[in-house]
Amino acid sequence: MTQMPEGPMNAPTRRRLLAGAAALPFLPRPALAQKRGGRLTVAADSEPPNLNPAIIASNGVFFVASKVIEPLAEADYRAKDGLAPRLATSWEGAADGRSLTFTLRQGVTWHDGKPFSSADVAFSALEVWKKHGNLGRAVFRELEAVETPDANTAIFRFAVPTPAQLIRNALPALTAVVPKHLYEGTDIMRNPANQKLVGTGPFRFAEWRPGEYTRLVRNPAYWDQARPFLNEIVYRVLPDRAAAANALEAEEIQLAAFSAVPLADLDRIAKVPGLKVYSNGYEGLTYQLVVEINHRRKELSDVRVRRAIAHAIDRDFVVRAIFRGFAATSQGPVPKNDRVFHATDVAGYGFNPQRANQLLDEAGYPRGEGGIRFRLRLLPAPFFNETRQFGDYLRQALAAVGIDATIVSNDTPAHLRAVYTDRAFDITVATPVYRGDPAISTTILFQSGLPAGVPFANQYGYENPEVDALIKQAAATIDDAERVRLYNAFQKQVTDDVALVNVAEFSFITVARDNLLNVSNNPRWAVSNWADTGFAD
């Protein structure tokens, strides 16, 4: 195998540097030589039947598809605007917010040999992202036309002024470009290429054996000729979390992302020689642990009761005991790691059961028989071990201030129906995802007037005209600084109202063999293209 040195060799200090990397997510990664070749086997827990990232922006899809189909730009720790170019090499928004011009990369070919051009971008934007994208639909709603003056330029034209900042923040997750020649004139949702992917990425889709594995192979015609380093990536289906840890130790797999190894097992895994734990590389997909509140319930419509609930929760305990330290406490709807939008001056609700009791007394709910003020139905989302455990914790935390919560457990479809369609809950434990811009999937949690049945949205009966006005105004504001100001005001307002209780921000853990290099080196690493990842020489 040819050696591809990427920088000065400093192998002797590698262990020590890497050992600290988990604690310091932004530590500059030592540049090391990775060799060309090798097969990387990774743990996969699900096999989405539709793998088209242009339609389904979800981490389960991206985990595989991002290696095959590329977006216009990818998130980056250091580059300008936090974006590294992929299929677009540069982008420029017009001052009036009505157009955005992309300069596209030249010399790119699809995996089937056809050349890539601006026509593919125009088709993807208008026919796929805007019409079928689960999140793209909202972001590109006002996209009117895409002009293609030449093969390397695409000009997006919007019907109303659209913030360039929002489109930029949406580039990594919502702009996967699919080949026009395979999709044009077909039923896009049923196109076979949604499963047998054809893209421009560093890896080609080779085969899918349901229940066994999905295999990707190196694209020898990748536009960055120095990359990728790996010959193959194999996603082995290991739905049992305990199996992933064992497979890593047995060297059957070399990488387990998305906390496939249970957090509780990490202390032990971290000590296994040859394995390394990364807690960074997920900043672009922060999950938020929140308590959703049904404002239609009489007791909960009182802001004092909601504040009491916020005060009853010991966030430090949650981070320490449930997330074993791999999370951060949270007080507002924008996570701390978004240094542009995160507002620091929001109302904080520290752990204070005394204050909570006092607020509940003031609200007119004295302790009755058995010390109980009132009863609630608590529906913990069944999505993660941690949401269930937090449900158990929350029941105890509320009992301490005289609120008797009965846990109602459901499977995922029943939970989604109960909360987002039937609204048959009092409080729930949920995990909305923050995707780099409040307008992508966060403001929808607070905006009023949504029809029943829209999941992961405000089905809570929270209504504040001021908040609605701020959301509307910010969506049409094209000045970056003004947007930030409006979203700060928005965060302040919703935390004052305790529309939801934000408890913690968590992401995931990657465990990999320590001879695998360039792991977790961008904010969306697990769902990026892995072109620079390779085994140490």
Added chain:
Amino acid sequence: MPLGARSEKFFGSFFQKRTSLLFRLLATGEGLAGLTMLAILLAVALTAPWLAPGDPLAIKGDPLLPPWQTMAHPLGTDRLGRDVLSALIHGTRTTLLVATAAAAAALGIGITVGTIAGFLGGWVDEALMRVAEAFQTVPAFLLTLALISVTGPRVPTIVLGIAIGAWMQPARITRAEILSLRERDFVAAARVIGMRPLEIAFREVLPNALTPVVSLAAVIVAAAVLIEAALSFLGFGDPNRVTWGSMIAEGRTVLRRAPFLSIIPGIGLVLTVLAVHLTGQGVAKALRTRRIAA
């Protein structure tokens, strides 16, 4: 059985027979061991609020304390810092409650259906037995799981779910016993004095058919304990109560780090099922000696 035994008299002799059965049961080694273990478990279940006061799900200490370290938590704590000993004690309650209630319900449904089918015969028998067979074609656990995923996991639905999966065997055994008894002279005599068919079935015939069915109770209780644990393990238990199955499920995520969290409730399950099985064996043995003596 003397001809024309009236019910009061009959039940009197039935209970007399029971007590002597109890002595014979205690005389067998299995029966003595099983009953002693069951008595201890029952005592723990009944005195749980005094043995471990307060909510067993309350967070009492640091998470994941190992056992035998502090007096406050002799069996350690789980991932959220809940006391394992109180959970174990209160788990005994749920386990025994669900298992005995489910077994009682299964026997109740089974005996009723079996008696009606066996005594009335004809199309009623055909219809009821076809229904029982239909239920028997589906594995009991899947039946229970399906019922609970529709109705939601609460103790009454779990009891009903387990009973729905277990009533067929008592029904068939009762029916077989009734079939052999209904042609006896005392049944004919009861008909002559003008008793209605169902009255004869339940007051005259059933008590004589009961003994082999009751010895089936042990098997059903043991199965119910395990089904309840399996349901809780899969997350279909009542989340507001502690059960041994949910303790094992909770401990599974930290199996390598804190195996005691799964092992301790596992020992509880083993002992309970063992106690029930030993008692069942003892009952069978005692019944055999009675038959030989008779």
